[in-house]
Amino acid sequence: MSSAAVLAVVEHRRGELRDISQELLTVGRELADAIEGDLHVAVISGDVETFAERLNRNGVDAIHAVESGEEFDHGIYTRAVEALHAELEPTALLMPNSVNGLDYAPAVAERLDLPLVTDATDLAYDEGITVTREMYGSKVETTVEVDDDRFAVTVRGGEWPAAEGSGDASIETIDLDVEEGDFGVRVQGYEEVAGGDVDITDADVLVSVGRGIGEEENLELIWELADALDATVSASRPIVDSGWLPKNRQVGQSGAVVTPDVYIAIGISGAVQHVAGMKGAETIVAVNVDPNAPIFDLADYGVVGDLFEVIPALIEEFK
Structure with missing residues (x-):
């Protein structure tokens, strides 16, 4: 079934859809409009029925729920995406630029003979796809033009808003026939990394601290x-790096990409590597003694002042 269509593969973990899933629906719809086609969404493994209901947003034309296993598995995802792509023959295949997405995306692209562009921060379509990427710690922005009718792209989280509204997409449930060990690997279990006391990517409000705090x-x-x-x-x-907080609390290009409702940056100058991880926050508040700190160019609200005077005042106000 050849068509002008976009196939977006969403992501979940431990029974919850990841934020990138709803963001993929937004970029997928934009791209589908550009090619005058439909947006197909694939949810693979886990509680596919519940996930499909949550993914039924405005602009989604069809949802393909693949029942096979509970958590991410390289072989299952590779085989499922390959099968759906063969059936739909979409123009564009979108996947998350995450640990899981970067695990199966190259395998899928190789098996389907598709050009693959990773870590997209913007897409433009005009008789062909142009993908915007960032390099060298987000210091350089580049564009990649794909010279092919069909292509695959992994999308960076936090660059597009989450899809909203309720949709009326058709939902197709598929049983995938994959034998354990088909791809020579097998999932043995799921283990949280050390220091995983919190997941900052799920927080609605983040208070983030930088070197301006001075001492531990x-x-x-x-x-x-x-x-x-x-x-x-x-x-x-x-x-x-100073060992004052664990790695799982780090925001930035070498840490986590976060999209909270409110992000309060305290004593953070606003280096591009850090900004890459938090610029998708709905509201950004910055507190810094330096009025020329780059973080103020991004902030919705800024306070220029000694944080040791500002923060106690905020605590008293909110208490």
Whole structure:
């Protein structure tokens, strides 16, 4: 069934859809409109019926729910995407630029003989796809033009808003016939990494701290503010490199990409590597003593002042 269509493969973990899933629906719809085609969504493994209901948003034309296993499996995802692509023959195949997405995307592209562009931050279509990417710690922006009628792209999280509204897409449930070990690998289990006490990517409010905090003992003030706001504490790389907070709390290109409702940056200058991980926040508040700090160019609200005066005042106000 050859058609002008987009196939977007969503992602879930431990029974929950990842944020990138709803973002993929947005970029998928934009691309489908550009090629004047339909948006097909694939959800593979896990509670596919529940996931399909949550993915039934405005702009989604069809949902393909592949029942096979509970968590991510390289072989299952590769075989499922390959089978759906053979059936739909879409113009574009979209996948998350995540640990899981980058596991199966190259295998799928190789098996389907598709050009693959990874880590897209923007897409434009005009008789062909042009993909925007960032390089060298987000210091350089590049564009890649794909000279092929069909292509595959992995999409960076936090670059598009989440899809909204309720849709009326058709839902097709598929039983996938995959034998264990077909791809020479087998999932033995799921284990949280050390220091996984919180998942900052799920937080609605983040209080994030940078080198401007000065000393490790000053983190007590940050924890107090987070408690008053019912927020989660995160950090820029220098704090993690100093050993003051664990790696799982790091925001940035070498850490996590977060999209909270509110992101409060305290003592963070706004280096491009950090900004790459938090620029998708709905509201950004910056507190910094330097009025020329780059973070203020991004912030919705900025406070120029000594954080050791500003933060206690905020704590008192919110308490």
